[in-house]
Structure formats: structure tokens, C-alpha cells
Amino acid sequence: MFNFKRPRHKLHISDENDLRLSDLKPGEKGRIIEIGGSENFRHRLIEMGLTRDAEIWVDKYAPLRDPMELIVKGYHLSLRGMDAQKIAVERIA
């Protein structure tokens, strides 16, 4: 039978200095470059509209600092910091 093993599409950004979603402060805006993490996680986010090039607005952090609240495609979404860390973004004005 066929083995559907495919090359892992890791986050292309290996550079530790790259900006992640979790680095953005409340009120800042970013554009998604790449989503890492497990296949399921990536696809779930993509299906929820966090596609490459989508714009994300960090609205706030929860009272206990985690998770964070985002606005994407006009709706509010909450992600944990550890998951937001897997999303590479560029800051936009």
C-alpha cells in the first residue's frame, strides 16, 4: 500500500529572532507569514480563517495573561500563548 508520508512543512523560520504572534502587544496588528505546529493545529487555524497573509489584531490578554484575544476576519478569537508562539507574523501598522 501507499505510504502517504510527506515532507514535514516546518515553520520556515528557524531564526529565533523572528516575530511571533505571541510577541505582539495589545492593540498591535500583524500579518500571518506561516503557521507551525502539528498538522491538525495548522489546519484547524487555517480553517478558522488564519490563512497566510491574513491580518490579525491583538485585542487583549486575559486577566491571568493567557490566553490572548484576537480579531481576525471580523470576529473575535482566543488562542493560548503557547499556540500563538507557533505563528510567525510581521508587524503592520
Place this chain on the structure above:
Amino acid sequence: MNFNIAIAGNPNCGKTTIFNALTGAKQRVGNWPGVTVEKKSGHYNHADIKFDVIDLPGTYSLAAFSAEETVVRQYLENDEADVVVNIIDASNLERNLFLTTQLIELGKPLVLVLNMMDMAHEKGLQIDVDTLATLLGAPVVPVVGRTGEGIDLLKEKILRVSTEISMKARSIDISYPRDIEIEIEKLHQLIQENDVNDKHSRWTSIKLLESDKQSRDEVRLHNNGTDILGQAKVSIDKIEGLFKDTGRAVISLARYGFIQGALRECVVESLVDSVDYSRQIDRVLTNRWLGLPIFGLFMWLMFKLTYDIGSIPMDWIDTGLVALMNFISDLLPDSMFASLLVDGVIGGVGAIAVFLPNIFILFSIIAVLEDSGYMARVAFIMDRVMHNIGLHGKAFIPMIMGFGCNVPAIMGTRILESRRDRILTVLINPFMSCSARLPVYVLVAGAFFPENAATVIFSMYILGIIAAIGSGKLFSRTILKGMSKPFVLELPPYQRPTLRSLILHTWERGYLFIQKMGTVILVGSVIIWVLGYFPTEVELDRDYGVERTTLTQHYDSGLMDLESKFKKSVEKDRSGYHSEMIAYESSSSYLELHEQLELLKDELSSEKSKQLYNLRQQEIGDITEQKWIGRVGKIFEPIVRPLGFTWRESVALITGFVAKEIVVSTYGVLFGVGEDVDEGSRGVISGLRSSGMTPLVALSFLVFTLLYTPCLATVAAIKRETGTWAYTLFSIAYSLGLAYSLAFAVTYFGRMFNWLS
């Protein structure tokens, strides 16, 4: 003639609201076979045709990720539905249409419903409905589910799509970038040649490119499955080479591309800056500093309302039940049947019935929290805490509810989306000390730790929380490992809850409670009654009648003695009394003597009633020991002896399995103070003390009571929510094991260090 209609859509898009608007209150709630995903069905008539409606679980996609998605996908692929009604939140079009693209590809006759049109207007969105219908190849009906606006038109459209062939054929293809289309076409042709699954061959081709497991498994079974899968692999490699991403991500991205293209053509966003009211509200409710205190306040209010308001009808029910019991006792001769009815059925079921008001109030508050959208914020605020035990923030709600009653709390785990989270929350919930355990704490702690009762009781609550957290951590690292899903939580806009949906929600859950728990409790109470009633004739070693007579005679003669002694003293005293001014009977010395007499008499009669009472206690204890229930207690005595428990504790704990508060009344029976003991009852306290229980054993008994399976109703709820006996039995075994081990530890180490002996 009838048609099957399936309602599909994202979570929070208003599916339930539309379902209710279509079907009215004529609905049934059940579970999908094999999984605990709620299945809601109902029906309505339109133009003399019956439409059976199924409300599918809310999903963002058809990827078969979660139990919900699998259910939806299987239902739709199995061709059970004649028409699919896709509810779309018009104020959140882009993301909602993602599911729509997949529904279009599935190729079912489709009706698209643009719900929440009011919110879309508020947001300043102008939607060109006709263009959207053309672009998506399906009729589009704008509605406002809350007010029912547009529902009639929707019924009309559903009718037309169901009955008119021309309406069905109008489906379009979602177009993908050329490079992907080529690969889709290759697969499509290959599948059609092999006549596999011809109805949704394009759908299957796309799913194969997404490496979808379910589709691959299906295709593999067919004649030329190997060839098709081979082609799929080649195609995927090609796409991945071209787009530098997985096939699935590329396709999802392309779907969003299609959606964005469509929206550019039919949505105009007016430039007026609309106000995001929800955001304004959240400035306060999930505020960095205010968020937690406000949440705390809401929780406190929830409890306060549940118990304070609930206690009023609770008293009525209680009074009513007592009246009913008295009425039946008066009506029926003293017989086995009367006892079964009064003590077994009414007593047992009544013990749960008094909680009904609490449960209904709690459910309606939860419904408000859910319908308003605050529940999602609770998850947001508490996620950090719950994440520690490997749970989703929302799981905090059922945990807190557990302090009230584990049954609604366990039923409340339905608010959690993942099955693994639900099971984990269900398994640790019984450790949250429910209100039924409080009477036991008050009784035992009051008897043995009168000075520190509050501290002891409080530590029980804390121990329960620790047990829940510890078990949660343990389970999420062992039996429920790795099934956790990433936390991706939508925070829907706040909504004013409608009365109709509140009533429906509350009634739905409340009715389940009455139905399921009622039967279990009924059976359980009758069993306990049977155990306590038979055998009707018992042989006692001592003749209590004779002993009672002897005792009474002893004290009566003591009283007579006193009287005669008094008379003698008076005679003597009178002979030495000379005053003419005051009658002897009024003299101080006489009064003094008389007072002494009264004092001694009082002492004696209280001594008498105490002795008689003790005798009665021993008798009832002896009788109970001979009944089946006592024998059962005896059987278990060796097992609980290491904990320092006697057969009495073992009986109390066994009956407590029906409901924890029964432990108190069982002790009442065992020590013969009658049924109606309350936790302050002196008789039980002195009985407990005189039974040889030490404070240490009492503590160990409390620990056991806290931790072992709360009650039959909880077991029934666990079975219902986990859907399997395996988890139910595991929960019972685990909590018994934990209760035993910790109680043993208390007794063992306590004895070793001579604490509280």
C-alpha cells in the same frame, strides 16, 4: 410524503434558534449513536408536506477532526438528508462560508440562510443576496432568527428545493487555481471511470488531495482503489512542490480565495464606523483587573440565587411531601405496602425531588450565561487555571457547579466541545463536594470536633478540590493523554438572551434530570427500603420489653421512695415548727425541702428517659443488625475495619450510595432516633460518641464520605454523559479506591502517631 432536512452551520451561527423557529417546541433530544454528541430532531408541516428536521452539531469544517465533525460528515455523506440548510452568520460571512464551500462540493440540494441580518446591518454590511445566490449556486434566504423574520420564506424555499428537480441541479463548482484544478480533474476522471462513489466524485477527489483519511479508506475498498490512491499521491506531491505547503492547507487557502472573490462582488462595507458593542462590554467584563472579580461576583450570585431562591420552593416541596406521607400513613393500614410507599418510594424520591428547584434555577442561570455569550468569556478568563489540569477554560463552570450538585454539573459538561475534555471533567467532578455531603459533615464534625467544626468542614472542601486537581493531572497524563485539542475559542458577540430559548434550554436539561435520575433514584430507594424492611420478624438476644419494664419499675419505685422520704422529713420538721404567724406550708424550711424534692425528681426522671432512650437505641441497632441491611453491613465490616469503621459505618456508607444525605438519616435509624433527624440531632451525636467512634475514625469517615461515589444519580449522569459503562465503572472504582486509600491513611497514620484517639 415527507422530506429530511439537515441544518448545518458554524457554532454560534444561530442554528438552534432557526431550528426552534422552524419546528416550534416539537423536538426531541438524543445522542448520535456511539458518541455523546447531542442529536436534536423535530418536524414541521408546510404545504401539507411533513419535514423532518435534524439539527447537526455546529462545526467550522467537514474535516472529521472532532466527534462533531465526523457526525456531520457521515450524516451528509450517507444521503439521509434530502436538503441541507446551511445557516450562515451574515455578520461573519467569510469564515462561515468556509463550511459552505464544502457543503456545495458535497453536492446536496442546498438552501443557504443568511442569519443575523440585523447584526450585519449594524456592522454596516450591505449584502447583495441575489448575486451571492448566483455565485454559490444555491438559493439564499436572509433571516433574523431571533425575531422569526424570513422564516416563512425559508420554509417556502426548502419546499421548492425539495420538490423541484430544476432547483436541485443548480449546483456550481468551487473553482481552484489552475494547477490544483488539473489535479482534481485527473482524480475526478479516474474515480468516475471506476464508478466509485459517483455522486460526490469531485468532493472525493478534493478530499483525497487533502489526504483525508476517511475518503482514502473509502476509496481503498473499491476496485481500482490502489490506482486512485497512487494518482492521489502523485497529485499531492505535485501540489506540495508547487505551493510549498500541504495539500490540505493549499486547498483551504484556495477556498478562502474563492470566498474572498465572491464577497468582493456582493458585499459592500459602508464606511460609517460601526460600534463593536461586544468589545465595549468586554472592556469591562474581561478587563485585566476587573475581569476576575466580576467573574467571581457572577459565580457567587449564581450560588446565592440557586440556593436562596431555591430554598423557598424547596420548603414547599418538603412540606408537601411530609403531608403526603402523613396522609398515606393515615389512609393505609400499617402494612408492608404502606411502608414501601411512604418510606421507600416517597421518602427516597422525595429526597431528590427537593433539589429540583435548585437544579432548575441553576440550569436557567447557565442558560443565560450561555445564550448571552458570557460562557465563552469564562473560558477565556479561567483557561490559564484549567489548562494546568489539561482542561479547557470552559470546564471551570461544571467544576464550580459541582459544589451545588454533581448531577447538573456533569450534565453541564456538554458545554465542552471535545469528548476527551468532557470525560475528564466528568471523572473529576464527583470530587467537588456537593451540597448533599454537607449534612454529613455537619453531623459528624459537630459530634467530634465541636470546637473546630468549621475548619474540619472547610478542609473537606479543600481536600475535594485537591483530589479533583490531582486526579485531573493524573488522568490527563495517563488514560486521557494527548487527546487534547488546541485551544481555539471563538468569542461570539454578546446577545440579549431570549425568554423562549431560556425556557427551552432549561426545560430540556431539567426534563432529562427528572426522567433519568427519577428512575434510578426510585429503584435505588426501593432496594434500600427492601434491605431495611426484611426480614420482618427478627430474633433478638435480649428481651427489650422485659428490660424496659424493669427499668421503668426501677425508676418508678425510686420516685416513690423519694416521695416517702420527703413525707418523713416533713413530719419531722413540722414537729419542730412553732410559729403561729405563718402556716407551716409557707415556711421557708418547708419550701426548701419541697424544692429539694422537685430537684431530685427531675434528676431521676431525666435519668429514666435517658436510660429508656439508650435501651431503645440498642434495640433498634440490634434490629437493624438483624435486617438484611445490617447483614450486608456485617459482610463489608471486615473490609472497612482497617479504616476503624464498624458495621454501622458500612451500612451508612452503603445507603449513602443512593444519595449522600441518606447517611445522616441512616445513622438516625441505626441509633433509633427516628427518621426525622436533622444534622443538629443530639441523639445521633450521642449515639455516635457512645458507639466507640474516635475523632480520628470520624475524620477518616468524613474523608471517605467526601471521596467515594456521590450517589446513584451521579452514576446515572456519568453513564449518560460518557456513554459507556467502562468510564462509569472506572469512575466508581477509582473514587472508591481513592476514598479507601486516603481514609486508611488517615486512620493508619493517626493511630501510629496517636492523634485524635
